[in-house]
Every structure is written in structure tokens, then in C-alpha cells.
Amino acid sequence: MRGLPLDDEPPRTFTTALARTLGFLVLLAAAGLLLTQSPFSSPPSLAPSPDRTNPRDFQRLPISCPAQFPGLAPELQFDIPAPGDSQRQVYVDRLRGAVRVRTETFDGAPTDGADEWYDKFYKFEAYLKETFPDVFTTLKLEHFATHGLLLTWAGSDASLAPLVLMAHQDTVPVPAETTARWTYPPFDAVLDEDSWVWGRGGGDCKNLLIAHLSAVSALLAAGFEPTRTVHLAFGFDEEGGGVHSARYIAAHLEDVYGIGQDSVFMIVDEGGGLMPDYFGRTWVAPSLGEKGSVNVHVSVNVPGGHSSIPPAHTAIGILSALVTTIEAHPAPVKLSKSNPFAAFAQCLGEYGTIDDELKALLKHERTWPEAAELMAARSPGDAARLSTTQAVDIVGGGVKVNALPEEAHVVVNHRLSVDNSIPGLYQRYMALLTPEAAKFNLSVVGFGESPRAGVERYVQLSSPRGAEASPVTPAEGAAWEVFSRTSTHLWPDAIVAPYLSTGGTDTRSYVNLTRAIFRFQGVRDDERMNIHTVDERVHMNGHLNAIAWVHALVQNADKFRN
Numbered sequence: 001m002r003g004l005p006l007d008d009e010p011p012r013t014f015t016t017a018l019a020r021t022l023g024f025l026v027l028l029a030a031a032g033l034l035l036t037q038s039p040f041s042s043p044p045s046l047a048p049s050p051d052r053t054n055p056r057d058f059q060r061l062p063i064s065c066p067a068q069f070p071g072l073a074p075e076l077q078f079d080i081p082a083p084g085d086s087q088r089q090v091y092v093d094r095l096r097g098a099v100r101v102r103t104e105t106f107d108g109a110p111t112d113g114a115d116e117w118y119d120k121f122y123k124f125e126a127y128l129k130e131t132f133p134d135v136f137t138t139l140k141l142e143h144f145a146t147h148g149l150l151l152t153w154a155g156s157d158a159s160l161a162p163l164v165l166m167a168h169q170d171t172v173p174v175p176a177e178t179t180a181r182w183t184y185p186p187f188d189a190v191l192d193e194d195s196w197v198w199g200r201g202g203g204d205c206k207n208l209l210i211a212h213l214s215a216v217s218a219l220l221a222a223g224f225e226p227t228r229t230v231h232l233a234f235g236f237d238e239e240g241g242g243v244h245s246a247r248y249i250a251a252h253l254e255d256v257y258g259i260g261q262d263s264v265f266m267i268v269d270e271g272g273g274l275m276p277d278y279f280g281r282t283w284v285a286p287s288l289g290e291k292g293s294v295n296v297h298v299s300v301n302v303p304g305g306h307s308s309i310p311p312a313h314t315a316i317g318i319l320s321a322l323v324t325t326i327e328a329h330p331a332p333v334k335l336s337k338s339n340p341f342a343a344f345a346q347c348l349g350e351y352g353t354i355d356d357e358l359k360a361l362l363k364h365e366r367t368w369p370e371a372a373e374l375m376a377a378r379s380p381g382d383a384a385r386l387s388t389t390q391a392v393d394i395v396g397g398g399v400k401v402n403a404l405p406e407e408a409h410v411v412v413n414h415r416l417s418v419d420n421s422i423p424g425l426y427q428r429y430m431a432l433l434t435p436e437a438a439k440f441n442l443s444v445v446g447f448g449e450s451p452r453a454g455v456e457r458y459v460q461l462s463s464p465r466g467a468e469a470s471p472v473t474p475a476e477g478a479a480w481e482v483f484s485r486t487s488t489h490l491w492p493d494a495i496v497a498p499y500l501s502t503g504g505t506d507t508r509s510y511v512n513l514t515r516a517i518f519r520f521q522g523v524r525d526d527e528r529m530n531i532h533t534v535d536e537r538v539h540m541n542g543h544l545n546a547i548a549w550v551h552a553l554v555q556n557a558d559k560f561r562n
């Protein structure tokens with residue numbers, strides 16, 4: 001059992017974070033106070049790991065790979081049970097049982113959480129209570145929007161900002177026509193001989209939800225009593241229902257803790273992020289930000305008529321030209337200082353085994369444009385992380401073969417880069433499509449506008465609700481250090497590097513509570529497969545590591561003082 005050494009000197013990154021947050025004057029005023037308080041750590045080792053090749057070149061850059069911290073062992077260790085151990089079977093059964101309770105969410109689901117459509121979540125809650133009686137009797141349970149669950153493990157020191165562990169109860173559906181393509185039936189939760197648990201929701205997000213509960217259960221069994229309050233927050237329509245249950249839970253936490261950048265110490269929610277054997281290293285890569293998302297509707301409107309006397313271009317033909325224009329002008333890729341993925345690229349340059357060409361381009365900001373182009377050309381995923389993407393996903397128009405279509409439309413899904421905004425995207429559309437539409441003698445009616453009376457030939461642009469890119473979690477400061485040291489405790493050889501999520505999570509509703517949002521679970525990327533599709537599965541080693549990580553995180557966050 002190793003204790004947590006206390007030290008008089010706050011970590012350097014912690015003061016840096018404060019300086020940025022509060023400003024230099026405030027820092028000066030607070031310095032005396034800070035220096036008398038003790039974060040848990042011994043002075044973090046800011047020394048580069050031995051195989052960091054050429055740190056000086058990289059340190060001059062405006063964005064750099066964060067300092068790497070040594071692991072911090074919590075007082076209570078979580079021993080991962082070996083195959084054959086009866087305790088391992090307990091963990092297996094908990095996860096399998098959760099997959100077996102179907103909690104699919106569908107687009108267009110009711111907006112009222114009390115609607116009987118959501119009654120399946122009563123079953124899921126009952127399953128959780130029956131599986132974790134210790135957790136549900138010790139922690140306080142509250143409901144939001146009927147099925148949103150908030151568990152509170154009250155800490156002894158109410159002045160400490162809480163730790164919030166999130167996951168969602170719902171899953172994407174299994175379309176009936178795909179059921180036969182599954183290796184094992186999607187809700188049987190079969191454990192195969194290689195220790196994979198197969199089924200919908202095993203990887204997204206029941207693995208994480210059960211890991212949170214199992215970690216708390218193990219800590220309860222070990223007699224752990226938190227000083228810092230821990231919340232478990234489980235929404236039930238992350239995958240696209242109509243309630244937005246996360247908002248209700250977040251609003252309650254705002255009432256309790258107030259709105260602010262530090263009202264909550266740290267939030268952990270779903271994400272990927274443990275990448276083994278990637279450019280010669282293991283990476284712990286929490287998503288410190290997530291891209292925005294917006295759908296743009298482009299609708300071509302022209303007079304109809306009989307198809308026996310057609311114009312040169314019908315609405316569909318004109319729409320095709322507009323789509324061609326949109327696709328010919330994708331947003332440029334960019335390594336930008338505000339994108340956490342740029343910091344990941346720097347870590348790659350410093351610690352990864354990458355080719356000399358890319359390494360050289362990453363070293364100097366003036367060659368970042370070329371570096372971005374090179375990365376994007378090699379990997380569609382990197383291209384997406386370095387730009388605002390566009391995907392023409394839906395098309396419609398025309399009803400009858402002998403009638404000229406009066407309207408034709410497409411819907412384009414954009415995932416917004418952290419550098420771009422929705423208004424900026426709208427402006428880009430206007431600039432791009434106005435001259436193209438003019439070639440067909442059409443005007444463009446912009447977002448939120450209506451065509452003038454009598455105008456028959458126009459392109460209507462519109463867009464329902466969209467989401468801007470999230471704020472970015474700082475890769476420094478207290479929560480970052482706790483995150484890093486917990487991770488390097490479990491994976492001592494890993495480099496902890498910022499990352500960017502191309503998808504969205506429920507944390508979007510929680511941004512008023514803290515800047516310290518980490519989208520991460522302690523599962524290797526190759527132990528969690530086929531999320532959202534046929535043969536979704538998670539490996540038990542991954543699930544057990546996810547438990548071990550949360551088990552350590554709760555304790556390390558508990559010991560941190562600021």
C-alpha cells in the first residue's frame with residue numbers, strides 16, 4: 001500500500017493554469033495562499049521521458065506536447081481478476097446483464113421522459129439496483145426527466161468541487177434487417193472463448209456505465225469514504241432521443257454548485273483514447289474537445305410544368321450543380337493552436353516513431369500548413385480532425401416522371417472544427433452558392449430569411465438547430481494532472497496527449513460547470529469494436545481496465561487539494 005506524499009510546492013502546470021484563468025495580478029495575490037497549500041503530488045517530473053528525441057525544437061512552438069507526469073498509485077489497488085477467478089465472473093455477468101436489457105433510442109422519440117415509450121428504462125434501472133445494491137443503498141439517487149439518474153456519493157468536505165462520472169443508458173438501435181448479420185444475437189451478450197462480450201451497447205456505453213458502478217462498488221467494499229463528492233450521472237437519450245435528459249441533470253448540478261469554470265472539479269464521459277502500438281507508442285488520448293455539428297438544407301425552387309417541354313436544367317439538375325460546387329470547395333485542413341489535435345500532433349512528433357518529413361514539418365509553425373496537408377492526405381480521420389467536414393447525406397425532389405420538379409433539396413451534415421462557427425459556415429454558403437445560382441438565374445434566400453413575394457426561382461438555405469464546437473479542456477492544471485497521473489499509473493509507458501472527438505457526447509450539456517471535461521475510457525481501441533454497427537463488442541480485459549482506471553481516478557481526485 002503506497003501512501004500519497006504531500007509536498008509544499010504546487011506543480012508548475014497548476015500555477016500556469018491559474019495564471020491563464022485568472023490573470024497575472026490575481027495570481028500574484030493568490031500566490032501566498034497557493035504556496036501554503038498542498039496538492040497531493042510530489043513535484044511532478046517535468047523531465048522528458050528518456051526517449052523524447054529533440055524537445056528543444058518543439059518547445060519553441062506556440063503549442064506543444066504537455067509535460068508528462070509519473071503515475072500516482074492510489075492507496076487502494078484494484079486487482080484485475082484473472083480468467084477463472086470467480087470475481088472476474090461477477091464483472092462479466094454485470095456487463096452481460098446490462099447488455100441484455102434493451103435500451104435502444106430512436107430518432108423522433110417522444111420529448112417527454114414520462115412517456116410510456118421510455119418505460120424500458122424502468123427495467124434498466126431495476127437491473128442496476130439489483131446488481132449494485134451496495135451502491136444504490138449508500139449513494140443518494142435522484143431522477144431527472146423520469147429516467148435520468150444522478151447518484152451522489154457525498155464527500156466529507158462540501159467545500160471541494162465534485163467529480164462527475166458520466167455515461168448514457170441508451171444505445172443505438174439494431175435495425176431488424178441487420179440482426180441476421182450478427183455473429184451472435186445482439187442482445188444475448190454472449191461471452192466468447194476469447195473473452196469478448198458481444199452485443200449492442202457493450203462498447204457504447206454500457207461498458208463505461210457498469211465500469212463506473214463496479215469501481216464505486218469495489219471502493220465501498222474496501223471501506224473508502226470520499227472527501228470530495230462523487231456523482232454518477234446517467235442520461236438516457238444521448239443517441240438522439242427527444243428529451244435531452246443530460247440537460248436536466250446538468251441544470252440541477254448548476255443549481256447546486258453554481259455556474260462557473262471550476263464549479264465541478266472534473267467530468268469524465270465516454271470517449272476512446274487508449275491507443276496501443278500507434279506510431280511506436282501507447283497513447284492515452286482523452287478528447288479535450290468535440291467538434292460541432294450542423295445540418296444545412298439546400299432547396300432549389302423553380303416553376304414546374306410538363307416534362308414534354310423541359311428547360312435545359314430542371315431543379316434537380318441545378319441542385320446537382322450546387323452540390324458539385326459544395327463538394328469542390330471543402331474547408332481547408334489546418335493545424336491550429338486552438339485545436340487539441342494540434343497538441344497531439346506535437347506529441348506524435350516528439351514521442352512517436354514518425355517519418356522524418358512529417359517530423360520536420362511539425363517542428364516549425366511556418367510549415368504547419370504542409371504538415372496538416374500531409375497528415376490529412378494519409379488519414380481521413382486526421383483530415384476530419386483538422387477541418388470542418390461536409391457530407392451530402394440526404395437528397396429529395398421530383399414526384400412524377402412527366403412533371404418537372406418544382407423543388408429539389410439536399411441536406412449536408414457538417415462537423416465543425418474548433419476554429420469555425422455556424423455563422424461563419426452560413427457566410428461561406430452564401431459566398432459559394434450565390435454566383436453559382438446566378439448562372440441559372442436563381443437568387444439565394446439566406447438562412448432565416450423568406451423569399452420575397454412573387455419570386456419563383458430561388459435557392460433556399462436553411463438549418464435547424466446546430467451545435468458549435470465545444471470549449472477545449474486545458475491540458476494543464478489540477479484536473480489534467482489528476483487525469484495524467486491516474487493514467488500513467490495504469491499505463492506507465494503511455495504518453496498522455498490531447499485529442500479531439502469528431503462525434504458528440506452528453507458533456508455538451510455540462511459546459512457551464514467546468515472546463516475540465518475528459519472524454520475517455522480506459523479501454524484499448526482494439527478492445528472495443530464495431531460501435532454503432534453489426535457485431536458491437538467489448539473485450540473483458542478492456543472492461544476490467546476501465547474499472548481499474550475509474551477506481552484509481554476517484555481516489556486520486558479525492559486526494560487533490562487546490
Ligand SMILES: [Zn+2]
Pocket residue numbers: 168204205238270
Ligand atoms: Zn455513446
